[in-house]
Amino acid sequence: MIKEESLLIQAVDLHRIFFVGQQKLYVLKGINLEVKVGEMLGIVGASGVGKSTLLHLMGTLDRPNQGKVFFNGFDLFSLADEKLAHFRNQKIGFVFQFHHLLPEFSALENTLIPALIKREDKRKARERAVELLTEIGLGQRLHNKPGELSGGEQQRVAVARALMNDPEIILADEPTGNLDRQTGEAVFQLLCRLNKEKGKTFVIVTHSQEMALKMDRVLKLVDGSILAD
Template sequence: MLIRVDDVYKHYMRQQAEIEVLRGIHMEIAAGEMVAIVGPSGAGKSTLLHLLGGLDRPSSGTIYYDNWALHQFRDEELADFRNRHIGFVFQFHHLLPEFSALENAMMPALIQQRAVHEARRDAQQLLGEVGLGDRLHHRPGELSGGEQQRVAVVRALVNAPDVVLADEPTGNLDQAMGQSLQQLLRRLNEELGHTFIIVTHDREFAAQMDRAISLVDGKASAV
C-alpha cells in the first residue's frame, strides 16, 4: 500500500474556539490508483490533501508513505521528502511569469539539485507528451489557461513522484479545456502509472477514476 491514513484528526483554533475539520480519517491508496476526493465545500477536502502532501501536519493520527511516517520527519526532511516523492497541481497554476514553460517545468528538478541537462531533458519530454512541444519557450502570459495548467502538470511530474496530489485542477478552466485536462490526467495515469489523488467537485470527472472517496462533516466514506 502506497499511502495509509490512520485515524487522522485536524482542528484549528479560531477566536478561542476549536474548529474540527477532519474527524478520524482512515483511508488507503495503492500505487497506480487514480482516486477522487469529493464532497461539499468546507468538508475538509483541501485540508486532507495538504496533510497528504506534508504541507500541514495532523492534530493527531498518522500518515504513512510505504514505511515512512510523515510525523517523524523534521521540517527540512519533510520538505525534501515532498520534493522527491510528491507532485502538486493546484486550481491556480502558480507558474513563475518571468520564466518559460520549460524553465517552470524544470524547477522541482533543479531544487532537487539534479543536473541541468537532465532536468531540461525530462521536462522537455513531458511537455512534448502533453502537447506543448512547440511552446517550450513561451512564458505563461503567452499561453492559454489550459496550456498553463498542462505546464503545471508537467512540473508536478518532472521528478517522477510516487503520487500526484491535485486540488480542483480543472476548476479554473472552461468546460472544453477542463475536459481536455481530465483526459490528459487519465492518460498519464494509465500510460505512465502515476498515482493521482484529485479533489474535485466534478462528479463526471470523479466517475472516470478508479474510485471516489466522499468527505462529509470531516469523515470519509467510499462512494
C-alpha cells in the same frame, strides 16, 4: 488502473483543528484512508468540508493535530520539516486549482524548478522538461511565459512540473476547477492517460461528477469524516 494491491499511502485517524480567533474549527475528525499503487482515487465533498486540508496532509504540506500518514509503510510525520521537504520534492507531485506558475519564468523554466531544487544535473533536467512538455502537447510553447499561455496550457505546464521529478504520486486539488468545461476535460484526459499508460498514482479532489465517475474509486468527505465509498 490498479497495478498491484500494494499500499502507497495509509492515513490513520487524521485530525485537523484550526484555531480561528477564540474558536476551534474541527475540520477533519479521524480520517482513515488508503491509496493503492497505480490507482486513481477521487475525493469529493461540499465546499469547505476539508478536501484541500486532507490533501495537504497527505502531501505533507501541513501536519495533523493527531494521526499518522504512512508512505510505503514509513511514518512521514516522524520526519523534521527539512527532511519532509526533501521527501516531498522527490516523491510527490502537486497540481493545484490555480496553477501557481512563476509569472517571470517560461514554461520550460517553471517545469524545471523541482529538478533544480533537487540539484539535478541542469542539462539532464532540461532535456527531461522538454520531453515532458512535448509529450503533453506544449513542445511549441517552451519559451512562453504563463501570461502568454491559455488557461489549459498553463495547467498542463503545472502537470509537467508535477511530473518533473518522477513522483510516486500526484495530488491534484480541483485541477480543472478554474478551466472551462472543454479545457478541463482535456486536462483530465491527460491525467487519465498518465495513469493508464505510465501507471502513475493519483489522488484528485474534484467537484465534477463526470470526473468522479471515471475514477477507480471515490471517497466522499462529510462533516469531517469519510462516507463509505
